[in-house]
Amino acid sequence: MNKLIQHIALVVLAVLSFPACRNNTVYAHFYPMESEKWHIDSVVKSEYMISDTAAEYQILVYVRHTECYPYQNMWLFLGDSLHRDTIEFYLADDRGNWLGDKHHGFIEMPVLYEESKHYVDSGVYHLDIQHAMRDTLLRGITDIGVEVVKKEN
DSSP states (O other): OHHHHHHHHHHHHHHHHTGGGOTTEEEEEEEEOGGGEEETTOOEEEEEEEOOTTSEEEEEEEEEEOTTOOOSEEEEEEEOSSOEEEEEEESBOTTSOBOSEEETTEEEEEEEEEEEEEOSSOEEEEEEEEEOOSSSEEETEEEEEEEEEEOOO
16 A cells, blocks of 8 residues: 555656656646556547647657566557557667666656657647557556657747
8 A cells, every 4th residue: 555655646746747847848647557557458548739730749658667567678559540650669678778767666768759740730639559569468567658748949
């Protein structure tokens, strides 16, 4: 129980400080995984508002995991109702050293999904994220984060 409270406190602190890192952040949210496991049928559904259609945006996905994550890489399905992408990225190097930043027992890895996304219409947009690994249940995944940042011109 104490570990759960600690984990919740860390997530709340991270979410509150997350947008402060970049003043152009349009959306930033972490979605916690129950019991540090991500089921293949569990889709992370994010929803964010775009009002400035003249701007370009970066979309980043964050994977937080523990050292219990059993693989060097990860495959994700990302998209919305109109299109879907598959991406692969690495969480560890060839020697098994974790990439990303270590924080209080978990490792946070940012993944650039879109470098220069342009939205034609203002409104609400969706980004769904699902793991595309062969395992039905990925252990060691604590949170999945999404950040949408307006690029400076």
